[in-house]
Amino acid sequence: MDATITTEASPTEAPAPAELVNNQKMTARKVDVFYGDKQALFDVDLDIHEHQVISLIGPSGCGKSTFLRCLNRMNDTIDGCRVTGAIELDDQDIYEKSIDVVEIRARVGMVFQKPNPFPKSIYENVAYGPRIHGMTRSKAELEEVVVTSLQRAGLFEEVKDRLESPGTGLSGGQQQRLCIARAIAVSPEVILMDEPCSALDPIATAKIEELMDELRTNYTIVIVTHSMQQAARVSQRTAFFHLGYLVEEGETDQIFTNPQDDRTHDYITGRFG
Amino acid sequence: MFLALLIALIAVFVVAYLLGASRARALSGGDPARLHSLPSYHGSYVAIAAALPAFLLLIVWSIAAPIIADRMVLGQFTDAIAGMTQPEAEAFLRDARAIAFGGIVGFTDATKEAAAEFYSGIRTTTNTILILIMAALALGGGYLATRSQTAEKRTRQVVERVMMIVLIACSVVAILTTIGIVLSLIFESIRFFQKVPFTEFLFGLQWSPQTALRADQVGSAGAFGAVPLFVGTLLITTIAIAVAAPIGLLSAIYLSDYAGKRFRAAAKPVLEVLAGIPTVVYGFFAALTVAPFFRRSGEAVGLTVSSESALAAGIVMGIMIIPFVSSLSDDVINAVPQTLRDGSAGLGATKSETIRKVILPAALPGIVSALILAISRAIGETMIVVMAAGLAANLTINPLEAVTTVTVQIVTLLIGDQEFDSAKTLAAFALGLVLFGVTLVLNFIALRVVQRYREQYD
Known part of the structure; x- marks a missing residue:
């Protein structure tokens, strides 16, 4: 960890607690994103701290998902998308030419809005990542990775007797946990979650939220959510986006109880959005 | 009036x-x-x-x-x-x-x-x-x-009801026509099988349908063993699929996942123009360009290639069915949800890994049915083989020799003035029935596979 970068994301941010200072896992500086001629993000500065959950909230179209997809260069797959500024992962610019995007995505995993298991068996879904990255040397080792990942995603007990049955046959909540297990299997350092519970019922949502809290000990998590209750429940820090600008970022408690910006206040009290 | x-x-x-x-x-x-x-x-x-x-x-x-x-x-x-x-x-x-x-x-x-x-x-x-x-x-x-x-x-209800009846009547016409065609094939075939035993037709190794006018002429008996035709059809179809499957599938992958939007918009119609070329034109191409080319190349390396060869006909037929394979495969590959591509890319898979390990397995049923439809198209194709494969009913699997197919024989049996009570002419209906049966089964399988595939994502 480099200790020289200091947090200057927003002038309105409350001072971070002492034990959290200088443990940024990822930093974004002056990030602008364009889709063709249209600018979607303006000058975003944000720090993502290690072993924390950070929520990105804001009304639809505010750029929070766009920002999330910048963090593992998923925007590369969109035609006409251009990112400027600097995004660093452990002090390494991930948009630098010499960087291998495959390696970035292995280190920064992603869970999508809609559960998207591959039409393969549960086992093969989890084994997919380790296989393509050649992470295991033997079958036994691969099996261990699969089992551990499923255990960490809290799914193993439910599926241990049917690892060979198709992943698409699971329930929505189970599918989403399978996708989390799939992401964990490549041992990422950061996990990005794009509204991971929006397609799930409240019980499945509660399970995933519980899971996020456990995963925090090993991983750094960035979650985009439309549910402010969810942001309040799962995250240590919260960032509020509006119309492509990062309006305010700070500790979750502070954002929800004592927002510094009027727009944040209006949004979390339900006056717009 | x-x-x-x-x-x-x-x-x-x-x-x-x-x-x-x-x-x-x-x-x-x-x-x-x-x-x-x-x-x-x-x-x-x-x-x-x-x-x-x-x-x-x-x-x-x-x-x-x-x-x-x-x-x-x-x-x-x-x-x-x-x-x-x-x-x-x-x-x-x-x-x-x-x-x-x-x-x-x-x-x-x-x-x-x-x-x-x-x-x-x-x-x-x-x-x-x-x-x-x-x-x-x-x-x-x-x-x-x-x-x-x-x-x-309530005139709206009346008009809507009449509309529905008109639509039903039109579909009934189409269905009845199909049934009529099938029945006429079956009845004529039954007449043929009264003259020539069913087993001889299906398993006989000799095809020589020419019956003489007088009993004392040579070859007056006529032989109706259709195996050489089936083998010839199979050989040419195999060659055609061997050409069309890789080219069609790989170009479909390029078009769906690699090509830019603008290139795709331009290239797909051009590829589909191939399907619009009349098959008789492909026939010229096969007989006048491809077949002589193979013969010359064969001679250069010391092979005997007949001027009408299964290879030439099969390759040109393969080119003809490329658009079937590529267009249908492109559709099914595009039908694989973008979320699967994202999911794979999000795990750090490269594009080709994503295609090989996620997209193709997911699209496989659709691709298989595209291939089956292409095969049934190839089996039924006539003009190219008439012009480029020859008429000799050789029982061979050597692609450098002339072979003949079921469709070619149907054509030759019915060309010119014919008496419709001789085994020679009626044999055409029996061959037609076999052809119809095979393509029907193939299409049925293809449609079933496609249906099962659709259920997976919708």
């Missing part, structure tokens, strides 16, 4: 429509909301009531009137016909009709002249009756319909 009445009916339809619509507007008193149905529905309602019964009558009459006239003539001239056989009686009626209404007359005599007179008498009477009834139906229908028009009249 029929055409004139049809045009008159169309005129009735248009007039009745305008009448009904304007009456509806008058009923609404300037406020369209007072009507239950729109004026256009009222117009259609009156038009249908006026024209449809008369139209149905016209159709039934056109089919039934000649039959009834024949019966009446036969009843009138029982004495003359008593001594005739069935074909002779038919010839008699045909000649009488030809004398009455124009046409080619075999020969004429007094009885036929009388019959012809009788025919034209019937025709004049029936036409008058027909026109009168149709006019009555049109006027009566139109009158009753306009009488029943009120602001509350």
Whole structure:
């Protein structure tokens, strides 16, 4: 960890607690994103701290998902998308030419809005990542990775007797946990979650939220959510986006109880959005 | 006559429509909301009531009137016909009709002249009756319909119901035609199998359908073992698929996942133009360009290649079916949800890894059915093989020799004047039946596979 970068994301941010200072896992500086001629993000500065959950909230179209997809260069797959500024992962610019995007995505995993298991068996879904990255040397080792990942995603007990049955046959909540297990299997350092519970019922949502809290000990998590209750429940820090600008970022408690910006206040009290 | 009445009916339809619509507007008193149905529905309602019964009558009459006239003539001239056989009686009626209404007359005599007179008498009477009834139906229908028009009249429901019936009638026509074709194939094939045993046809190794005119000529027996044709068809189809499957599939992958939007928009129609080239043009290409090229190349390396070879025909046929494979595969590959591509990319997979390990397995059922459809197309293809593969029924799997296929033999069996009671001609129907059976099964399998695939994502 480099200790020289200091947090200057927003002038309105409350001072971070002492034990959290200088443990940024990822930093974004002056990030602008364009889709063709249209600018979607303006000058975003944000720090993502290690072993924390950070929520990105804001009304639809505010750029929070766009920002999330910048963090593992998923925007590369969109035609006409251009990112400027600097995004660093452990002090390494991930948009630098010499960087291998495959390696970035292995280190920064992603869970999508809609559960998207591959039409393969549960086992093969989890084994997919380790296989393509050649992470295991033997079958036994691969099996261990699969089992551990499923255990960490809290799914193993439910599926241990049917690892060979198709992943698409699971329930929505189970599918989403399978996708989390799939992401964990490549041992990422950061996990990005794009509204991971929006397609799930409240019980499945509660399970995933519980899971996020456990995963925090090993991983750094960035979650985009439309549910402010969810942001309040799962995250240590919260960032509020509006119309492509990062309006305010700070500790979750502070954002929800004592927002510094009027727009944040209006949004979390339900006056717009 | 029929055409004139049809045009008159169309005129009735248009007039009745305008009448009904304007009456509806008058009923609404300037406020369209007072009507239950729109004026256009009222117009259609009156038009249908006026024209449809008369139209149905016209159709039934056109089919039934000649039959009834024949019966009446036969009843009138029982004495003359008593001594005739069935074909002779038919010839008699045909000649009488030809004398009455124009046409080619075999020969004429007094009885036929009388019959012809009788025919034209019937025709004049029936036409008058027909026109009168149709006019009555049109006027009566139109009158009753306009009488029943009120602001509350639910003409929309009536029109929708009639529309549905018309649509059903059209589909029934298509289905009945198919059934008719299949039945005629089956009946002619049964006649063939009465002359040639079923087992000999399916398992015989000798194909030589030429039967001599006189019993003492060479090869007079004729041999109807279709195995050489089946093998030839299989050989050419295999070569065609070996060409079309890789090229079609790989170009589909390029188009769906690698090509830019603009290139894709331009390239896909161009590729599909291949499907629009008439097969006879492919035939020229195969016979005049590809086959000689293979022969020369073969000679250069010391191989004997006949000037009409299975290889040339198969490769050109493969080129012909590339668009089937590529277009259908492109569709199924595109149908694989973007979320799967994202999911794979999000785990750090490269594009080719994503395609090999996620997209292709997911799209496999669709790709298989695309290939099956291409195969059934290749099996049924005729022109290319007629021109480039030859006519010799060699039992061989050497692609450098001339072979012949089921379709080519059907063509050669039916070219020119034919007697439709010899085994030689009837063999064409048996071959057609086999061909139909095979492609039907293949298409059925392909459609089933596609259906199961669709259920997975929708």
